[in-house]
Amino acid sequence: MIKRRLILIFLLFFLLSVAESAVAKVYIDLSAPQAKRLPIAIQDFKISASVDAETAESAKGLNDELMDTLKSDLKFSGLFNIIDRSAYIEDPKKAGLTESEIDFKQWRAVGADALIKGVVMVEKDSLIVEVRFFDCVTEKQIIGKRYIGSLSSPRRVIHYFTDQLYEELTGRKGIFTTRLLFISDKDGNKEVYMSDYDGKNAVKITKNRSINLSPQWAPDGKRIIYVSYKKGSPNLHMLDLRTGKDTVVSGRPGINIGGRFSPDGAKVALTLSGDKSPELYVLDLNTEEYKRLTDNYGIDVSPSWSPDGTKLAYVSDVSGNPHIFVLDLLSGNAKRLTFNGKYNSSPAWSPDGRLIAWSRSDTGPFNIWVMQPDGTGATQLTFEGSNRSPSWSPDGRYLVYSSASRGSSSLYIMRSDGTGQIKLTTGVGGEKSPVWSPFLQ
Amino acid sequence: MKRYYKVLPLMLLTMTLAAGCGGKKMINEDIAGQAPPAASAESDKAPQSVVVPEDKPVTEDVKSEDLSGGAASKSGGKFASLAPGDELTRVAESKGQLFTVYFDFDKYNIRDGDRESLSKNAKWLGLNSSVKVRIEGHADERGETEYNLALGDKRAKNVEKYLEDMGIKAVRLSTISYGEEKPADPGHDEDAWSKNRRAEFAITSAN
Structure with missing residues (x-):
């Protein structure tokens, strides 16, 4: 199908x-x-x-x-x-x-x-x-x-x-043939869905009736990775969209979550806990070797690659609350980007590398913000409801995100300056964790 | 979904039994003095707590109905009791669980108020030395999906370490995080969230 x-x-x-x-x-x-x-x-x-x-x-x-x-x-x-x-x-x-x-x-x-x-x-x-x-x-x-x-x-x-x-x-590539992945629990279980960029043509692409979370596109747009409990514990799975073949990418003890393909598709950044705290790792898909990137008592999750593949933005609670950090993969140095807000999460590096979008909560609802990769120029883009999980269109002109009020969530698209917010009608309902595909043509 | 079909008749049965048993509330109050407040609050929610972990044999629930239908002081279940008719053994027999512990928002340290529950759990595990448990870490819905999975992992691991420090062998303990995915209370307020930030004990093996 x-x-x-x-x-x-x-x-x-x-x-x-x-x-x-x-x-x-x-x-x-x-x-x-x-x-x-x-x-x-x-x-x-x-x-x-x-x-x-x-x-x-x-x-x-x-x-x-x-x-x-x-x-x-x-x-x-x-x-x-x-x-x-x-x-x-x-x-x-x-x-x-x-x-x-x-x-x-x-x-x-x-x-x-x-x-x-x-x-x-x-x-x-x-x-x-x-x-x-x-x-x-x-x-x-x-x-x-x-x-x-x-x-x-x-x-x-x-x-x-x-x-x-x-x-x-x-003179620029259009995004009209791109697609979205998202999660919905409308049939009783959290499954991964795929739709056109406008939310239409939505189809359920996992049907394992366990819990499926945080889908991500491979740079080739032909495979996805996602977290699934289909084998009991939270493992990272890869699904080939052409063949339907599903494999475990990372099934170590503890959590195997938050997988993100490197821009060249050769590696996956992820969080493993094993017998330690949840730490960031990079998994080389060819050698199947893991390299640990962080080592602390706290939580390190949700990595987002810079487009040149040299840095990772991520969420860490080492300073008490969840904040956005950037790790330089060459030097190994981490720099804290956010100092405000009670809860900062879901960093997403823009395709041109100039901005990082993220979601921030000060007292209650989350809102989408953007900042420069050095932490300056923080700008709030959404102001109503609780808005999370920003993901850039491949041309960098739009963001898709989830917006919730009273526990009911749906998907929205807006321009990267926060204007033109429109609700997507997928016909599925309860949509969360949207991710925009790369160019598929 | 399939799993709930199996559990549903049991849920109804439990609710019927709970409703029909006029003395239940009294019994709870009688033994509340021995149990920490969090645990007694937990035991009031009989219908919801019957949802069993996926890998737990359904037969254990059938046994549990026998017990909760009888007197709370009944002894001679499959587990050794800390004291005749004690709350913890009753929870173990009826739900396949031990005392649940709760956490503050975005925190994974064990609260002082929950140390007594964990001590009792450890003591009970000492008495029932063949029992293995899985500690299931949960978060409320307010954070992000991935952060909450990590939070649930930290909570479960901290509880596991606490029990190990109290002398329970690591081989009898395992952990899993469900993040925000399996709330105990489906509500969207602090009352629900406080019940959802928790670590549950599921008995995975009794011998």
Whole structure:
């Protein structure tokens, strides 16, 4: 099932090659302080005339879902101002799909600088969607692609398109095909779930009915590690998402928790207790050798690698309460970063290495904060509810986190400056411990 | 989930017995003088405490029903008693547990008030020298998942060390941390949290 979902989308071929003149043009400069939103029109996708009546009917139903996904993605990108459909002049049934067939004057008249059109086809279990993106001013097609996906998850098809569109317009990789891992106990046991970046398409990927905790992605996005009690005690497991093969990565006496892959994927930082206090270790996945990093009476947990792999941010209570520290792996020196707050936890190093996000509680609820890796510039990002477990999107522009009130938890996404907080609807409920995948394309 | 189906009838039975036994409260009060306050508070929550550790044979619960249905002073169970009808032996017979100890928020040191419970546990283990126990460390829900797993580990290990210092052989003791994952009280207030920051003793082997 997992395997199917992971491999169901194949980008087959360019339907039409991208016009060379358009490639070099960056439409939207993300580094500009006030990037202007591009006014865009999205015409309802056509149902291909080549399919029979029955499949055409199911394709019609798909149109709504595709449109919903597309609008949701474009809105999330923050790049577009979507012009309401009621303003459109063009009759979608009669209008053509190519540069020469489109009367761009009609689109400019409603204020659209850009236009998206598409065709939907259904062949057995396959969903085929052709999507085109036009510049209404130059009257040129900028992107034209055919996507072949599965009828069981039409949203993925659109995410592939939005990734491409985003990269085309900004010169940066999109995060629309990325995924989330999270924990939910809604079926009676804490299990690991995986969803799209927007919380949709959620599937349960562990089904062992024990306790499963703190999932983490491998840098290749094809494997995950997580803590599981499936063999009785808290061990670190690795699940290959392609094959479904599950193995114990670390099953030493005591706790084997908080595993985090090094950026090169060769090592895992984790906490082991054995007959000592919970200490940080690095496990070399090739040699299976453990190297101890901390040695004190207290608790050392939740390591987060710096993107260059030379440092670990982590939580320690050596100073009395849980605080964030950074350990230099070359020198072995640890530096304390937080001095305020009663409880500091869940450090997460940003992909560009410039910030560490973490959750902090002073008297009661937790909130998400960011600071520079030297501990300066601490800034509070959330102010309502109890917010924990921040995890960066691979482009560093967003954070996913869990937010709880009265014991009920759900997932939220916000921009890295704390603005644009939106609740994710996974349909699962009780979501905790979210982690954003690396780029999966 | 499956496990609870097995336990559910027992829970109902226990609740019925507890409700039907008018003298239970009295008996508890009678022996409360011997037991530390924390332990007597624990014994008031009969239905919840019947949820057994995963590896404990269900048959032990059946035996426990025999005992709690009878007089509290009944002797001649499978364990040696510290005194006729003592609370600790009753807990061991009925729940497969010893006295639970509790902790302050984010702390893993043994509280002074719990030393008596642990002394009794040690004494009892001395008397029942074939019994093996697993010490299960727990945390309340307020901290982070991973930190709480470490906290539960520290709590269980500190209790284990305390018992070892009192002469119980290490081979009879084991530990596991459940972090915040198995609360004794599902509530979201200090009253619940104080009951959840604990180390429980589960009898894993009686001979």
